[in-house]
Amino acid sequence: MLTYHELLAAASTDAALRRRRRLQPAGGPGDKLFPPTYPSEEKNGPPRHVFETRRIDKQDVTCVLIDSVQSQANRLEEALLEAAKAQRIRLPRVVVEFSRSGLNSVPDISSLDAPHRIFDAILRDSLLDGMPFRESGIGERVRQAKSHDATAILEVSPTALLFGAWNSTGEGGGLGAKFARAIVSEIVGVGVPVEEVADRQGEITLRSAGRRTGSRIDPLGILRSVEVYKGEKGWDISENKAGKKAKKVRPSEINHGNIAPSVEPLGVTCDYALQVSVITLAGLRRLRFGGDGTRDAAARTYLAALGLLALAECDAQGHALRSRCDLVCEGEAPLELVRFDGSTKPIELNLDGAREIYRKAFDAASSAGFNFTDELRLEPQDKLVHIVRESQHKALSDEGGESETA
Amino acid sequence: MLALEIEWLAGVCVATRTPADGAPEWPPQPDRVFSALVASWAARGEKSMERAALEWLERLDPPCLEAADVKPRTIVTAYVPPNDAKVTDIRILPERRRRQPRQFPASVILADPGTAHLRIVWEAEPDEEHLAALQALAGETSYVGHSSALVRCRFVISAGRQGTELKPDATRSAPYPGRLAELEVLHRRHVEQADAAARPRPALLAQESGSTEGPDMPESVFGRDWIVFAHAQGQRPDLRAAAVIGRTMRAALMTTYPGPIPEWLSGHTADGKPSLDPHLAVIPLANAGYPWSDGSLMGVALVLPRALETHWAEARTPQDFEDRQAFDQALAALAEADRDGLARLKLGRWGCWEIERQGADLMPTLRPFRYCAASRIWSSLTPIALDRHPKSQGAGRFAEAAAIIAAGCPRIGLPEPARVVAHKHAAVAGAPSAWPAGGSPAWQGWARPNALAHRPLFHATLEFSKPVAGPIILGAGRFFGLGLYLPTGEGAGA
Numbered sequence: 001m002l003t004y005h006e007l008l009a010a011a012s013t014d015a016a017l018r019r020r021r022r023l024q025p026a027g028g029p030g031d032k033l034f035p036p037t038y039p040s041e042e043k044n045g046p047p048r049h050v051f052e053t054r055r056i057d058k059q060d061v062t063c064v065l066i067d068s069v070q071s072q073a074n075r076l077e078e079a080l081l082e083a084a085k086a087q088r089i090r091l092p093r094v095v096v097e098f099s100r101s102g103l104n105s106v107p108d109i110s111s112l113d114a115p116h117r118i119f120d121a122i123l124r125d126s127l128l129d130g131m132p133f134r135e136s137g138i139g140e141r142v143r144q145a146k147s148h149d150a151t152a153i154l155e156v157s158p159t160a161l162l163f164g165a166w167n168s169t170g171e172g173g174g175l176g177a178k179f180a181r182a183i184v185s186e187i188v189g190v191g192v193p194v195e196e197v198a199d200r201q202g203e204i205t206l207r208s209a210g211r212r213t214g215s216r217i218d219p220l221g222i223l224r225s226v227e228v229y230k231g232e233k234g235w236d237i238s239e240n241k242a243g244k245k246a247k248k249v250r251p252s253e254i255n256h257g258n259i260a261p262s263v264e265p266l267g268v269t270c271d272y273a274l275q276v277s278v279i280t281l282a283g284l285r286r287l288r289f290g291g292d293g294t295r296d297a298a299a300r301t302y303l304a305a306l307g308l309l310a311l312a313e314c315d316a317q318g319h320a321l322r323s324r325c326d327l328v329c330e331g332e333a334p335l336e337l338v339r340f341d342g343s344t345k346p347i348e349l350n351l352d353g354a355r356e357i358y359r360k361a362f363d364a365a366s367s368a369g370f371n372f373t374d375e376l377r378l379e380p381q382d383k384l385v386h387i388v389r390e391s392q393h394k395a396l397s398d399e400g401g402e403s404e405t406a
Numbered sequence: 407m408l409a410l411e412i413e414w415l416a417g418v419c420v421a422t423r424t425p426a427d428g429a430p431e432w433p434p435q436p437d438r439v440f441s442a443l444v445a446s447w448a449a450r451g452e453k454s455m456e457r458a459a460l461e462w463l464e465r466l467d468p469p470c471l472e473a474a475d476v477k478p479r480t481i482v483t484a485y486v487p488p489n490d491a492k493v494t495d496i497r498i499l500p501e502r503r504r505r506q507p508r509q510f511p512a513s514v515i516l517a518d519p520g521t522a523h524l525r526i527v528w529e530a531e532p533d534e535e536h537l538a539a540l541q542a543l544a545g546e547t548s549y550v551g552h553s554s555a556l557v558r559c560r561f562v563i564s565a566g567r568q569g570t571e572l573k574p575d576a577t578r579s580a581p582y583p584g585r586l587a588e589l590e591v592l593h594r595r596h597v598e599q600a601d602a603a604a605r606p607r608p609a610l611l612a613q614e615s616g617s618t619e620g621p622d623m624p625e626s627v628f629g630r631d632w633i634v635f636a637h638a639q640g641q642r643p644d645l646r647a648a649a650v651i652g653r654t655m656r657a658a659l660m661t662t663y664p665g666p667i668p669e670w671l672s673g674h675t676a677d678g679k680p681s682l683d684p685h686l687a688v689i690p691l692a693n694a695g696y697p698w699s700d701g702s703l704m705g706v707a708l709v710l711p712r713a714l715e716t717h718w719a720e721a722r723t724p725q726d727f728e729d730r731q732a733f734d735q736a737l738a739a740l741a742e743a744d745r746d747g748l749a750r751l752k753l754g755r756w757g758c759w760e761i762e763r764q765g766a767d768l769m770p771t772l773r774p775f776r777y778c779a780a781s782r783i784w785s786s787l788t789p790i791a792l793d794r795h796p797k798s799q800g801a802g803r804f805a806e807a808a809a810i811i812a813a814g815c816p817r818i819g820l821p822e823p824a825r826v827v828a829h830k831h832a833a834v835a836g837a838p839s840a841w842p843a844g845g846s847p848a849w850q851g852w853a854r855p856n857a858l859a860h861r862p863l864f865h866a867t868l869e870f871s872k873p874v875a876g877p878i879i880l881g882a883g884r885f886f887g888l889g890l891y892l893p894t895g896e897g898a899g900a
Contacts, residue, residue, distance in 0.1 A: 007488060015558035016415050016520075016556065017417075019414055020519075037485060038482035038484065039482070039483055048480070048482070050479060050480045050482055051479075051480050052477065052479040052480065052514045053477040053514060053516070054417065054479075054516070055515075055516040055517060055518070056516055058518075060516065062476075065479075068484070069554045070484070070486070074731045088476075106499070107501065109499075113500070114500060115487040115489065115500055115503060116487075116489040119489065120489060121489050121498050122498055122499070122500075147449055148449070148451070164553060166487045180548065180549060180553040181553050181554065182444040184415075184416055184554050184556050186416060186418070206479075207479070214561075220898075262436065276416045276417065277417045278416050278556050280415070280549070282545060282546050282547065282548040282559075283546075283548030283549070283556070285545070285546050286449040286546050286852075288449075288546065291409045324549055338415065338520075338558060339561040340544075340545065340559075341413075342413060342522065342558070342561065343520065344519075344520060349596060375441075379436065384498065387496050388496065388499070391496050
C-alpha cells in the first residue's frame with residue numbers, strides 16, 4: 001500500500017500518477033448508456049455524442065466520450081465535498097450560507113461547487129464578518145496569491161490548486177493569477193457500434209447505432225386540435241383572457257396533449273468504459289509556497305494526496321453520471337507511478353489507504369507551517385438575497401421568468 | 407542529437423493550430439513547446455543558468471519533428487459559465503449563470519501509453535550544464551496545449567531515429583534568437599500594464615499554408631491569421647451592410663491607433679493617394695454556404711496583408727515588434743471597458759452593432775479556415791464591385807463582367823481562372839443577390855461607401871485550372887468586404 005513517504009518522494013522526482021480503470025454499466029455489460037449530447041453544427045440538426053478513435057491493444061477502436069474532463073472535475077469535487085460534509089475528512093473550503101438568510105430553497109454554495117471555485121463572483125461579493133470577502137484580510141491574501149506563493153489558496157481552498165482556478169476578475173481587467181489544473185480525468189466508452197452518415201455538407205460523420213425513443217400519452221386525452229391561447233397572463237381557452245399578445249397554440253405548448261413517438265440515434269453500448277485519471281506531479285512542482293524546500297514539498301504532497309483521495313471517494317460514492325448513465329467499477333485498478341522515461345510502477349491504494357495518506361499529508365503540511373481554515377462561512381449580500389426572493393416570488397406567482405440563452 | 411520526448415499522459419492532445427481556424431493542432435510546434443519550457447523557467451524563479459540553456463536552444467536551427475498518428479475528436483460546442491455576473495444580477499447563481507460557447511479541438515493519439523508521442527530533434531548537443539538545465543525545465547513542464555493536456559517531457563541525447571512508430575512531420579514554427587526576450591516583454595506588458603492583447607504570435611518559419619497545399623500552390627496577398635469579432639448582442643445588421651461595416655471598422659481602428667497611421671491600415675499613402683499595396687481588409691462572416699443558411703451576419707474579420715503578417719510573425723527588429731503591438735493596442739481600445747468589453751460599430755441607418763473579439767474557440771461560420779482552404783472552384787458570398795463598367799448589354803454584359811473579374815485575380819496574387827461565370831445571384835446558399843428585383847426600394851440593395859456607389863456589382867463563380875489557397879477577395883470593394891469568396895468545389899485532394 002502506498003505510504004506517505006513514498007508519495008512525498010514521488011512528488012519530488014516523478015512525472016505523474018495515473019490510473020486506467022474499467023467500468024461497466026450498472027445494468028451489466030452490454031446495457032445501454034447515455035453519454036452527454038452536444039448541439040449539432042447544422043441548423044435544427046439533432047443532438048450528437050462525441051466520437052473518437054483510440055488505439056487499444058494495437059487496434060483502432062471507435063470510442064465515445066462518456067464524461068468530459070470538466071464534468072469529471074465537478075464530480076470529483078462533489079465527492080470531496082460529500083466526504084467533508086460527512087466529516088470523514090478535514091477539507092478547507094469557503095461556503096456561502098444562503099440558509100442563514102432564510103433562503104432554504106437555495107443550497108449553500110461552496111468553493112467546490114461554485115463555477116469559478118475560490119475566485120467565483122458569488123464568493124467574491126459575499127460577506128465575511130460584514131465585509132465583502134474580497135476586501136477581508138483572507139480575501140485580500142487569496143487575491144494576491146501567485147504561483148510563486150500560493151499559500152493563501154492552499155490554506156483556504158486547496159481544491160482550487162488541484163482542479164485549477166483563475167482570478168478572471170482580478171486586477172488589471174482579468175489578468176489575475178492562473179493556476180493550472182493538476183488532475184485530469186475523463187471517461188470514454190470503448191468499442192461502440194456506430195453508423196456512418198453524410199451530413200448536409202456531404203461530410204461523413206459518425207452517429208450511434210443505438211436508438212433513443214420518446215413519446216408521451218396524455219392521461220387526459222387532450223387532442224391536438226383543441227384551441228388554446230397563450231399570452232402574458234398564461235394560457236386560457238379565451239384569447240381575451242390569456243392577456244396581451246395572446247396567440248393560438250397547440251396543447252403541447254402548455255404541456256398537455258400527446259407527443260408523437262420519436263426515434264433518435266442516441267445512447268450507446270460499449271465493450272467497457274475506461275476512466276483515465278492523471279495527477280501531474282510535475283505540475284504540482286510548479287507551485288511554490290513562499291518558504292523552503294521542506295514546506296513546498298509538504299504542500300505538494302498534500303495536494304497529491306488530495307487528488308488520490310478525490311478519486312477514491314468518487315469511486316466509493318459511485319459513478320451516477322446522468323439519467324441512464326450509471327457506471328460501476330469492474331475489478332481492481334492499480335495506480336501507476338509514471339517516471340520521466342515513460343516506465344511505470346504499479347501502486348496499491350484503496351479508500352482507507354487514501355484517507356490515511358490524506359490525513360498524514362494534512363498533518364505534515366500543518367507542521368510545515370500552513371494554517372488551514374476549516375469551513376470559512378460567508379453570508380450572501382442583502383441585495384443578492386433580495387433578488388433571489390423576488391425571483392422566487394415571481395415564479396410562484398406564475399409571472400414567468402427569463403429563459404436562459406447561451 | 408538532442409531530442410525532447412513528450413507523452414500526453416491521458417492519450418489526448420488538446421490544442422488548436424492557430425487561434426482563428428479552430429482545427430486541432432498536431433503535432434504541437436516547437437515554438438509552442440518552447441513557450442511551455444519558458445513558462446517552467448518563470449515558475450522556477452528565472453534562474454540564470456536555465457535562461458542560458460533556453461537562449462542556447464533558441465539559437466539552434468529549427469528542429470525536426472517525429473510524431474505519432476492521431477485522429478481528431480469530434481469538435482463540439484460546450485457551454486461554460488463566465489464569471490462576470492454582478493451581485494445585483496440573479497444570474498450570479500450557478501444554475502442561472504448564462505453560458506458561453508466554447509470548443510476544445512483535440513487529437514486522440516494512436517500510440518501506447520509509456521511511449522513518446524512526439525519527439526522534437528535538434529541537430530546539436532548541449533554541454534552538461536545546458537542539458538541539466540533543460541532537463542530541470544522539462545521536469546516541471548506539465549502540459550503542452552490546453553491545461554487538460556497533461557504531459558511528461560524529458561530531454562535525451564539521441565543517436566538517430568529510434569525505430570519507433572513515430573513518423574517525420576513538418577516543422578512550421580520554431581523559436582528564433584530573441585524569442586525568449588520577446589516572450590518576457592509580452593508577459594510583462596500583459597501583467598504589469600494589464601494589456602490583454604500582449605500575446606505572442608506563432609513563430610512561423612515560412613508562409614503559413616493549409617494542410618492540403620503543396621509548396622507551389624498559388625495563394626492570395628491576404629493573410630490567414632484573422633482577427634475575428636462575433637456578434638455579441640442586440641441588433642444584428644444585414645449582410646448587405648458589409649461595406650459600411652468595413653468602412654466603419656477601419657475608421658474606428660484609425661481612431662484608436664496609437665501614433666501615425668500606417669498605410670496598410672488607412673489604405674492611403676502619406677500624400678493621401680490610394681495605396682497600391684495590399685492593405686487591411688474587413689470582411690463579413692455570415693451563415694452562408696450551408697443548405698439551410700439564411701445569410702445572417704455572424705461576425706466580422708480583420709484580414710491583414712499576408713506579407714505584413716509574415717513580417718510581424720518573424721519580428722526581427724524592435725520596430726517590427728512595436729508596430730505589431732501598436733495594432734494590438736488599437737484592437738484592445740475598440741472594446742469599451744465599461745460595457746462588458748464589447749466593441750460598438752455605429753452604422754448609421756443600419757443601426758449599432760455590438761461585437762466581441764473572439765479567441766481560439768470559434769463557431770464554424772467564424773473560422774478563417776473555411777475561407778482559406780485550397781480549392782479549384784470558388785463562389786462569391788458578397789458581390790464583386792467591378793473595377794470598371796461593362797460596356798456590353800444583355801447577355802454580353804455578364805460575359806464582360808466575367809472577363810473583368812478574371813482580370814482582377816492577378817491583382818491579388820492569383821492566376822487568371824480558367825473559367826468565370828458571372829451572375830446576378832450567388833451560388834452560395836444564403837447570400838443575397840447582387841442587386842434587388844426591379845422596382846425594389848434602394849435599401850434592399852448592397853450598401854456601399856461613396857467611392858463604390860456607382861460600381862456595378864456581380865456575383866461570380868471562378869474555376870481555376872488547379873487549386874488555389876484562400877482567402878479570395880476580389881474587385882474594387884475587396885478591402886471593404888465585397889467580393890469575398892468561399893471554396894465550393896474540389897480541393898487539392900485532402
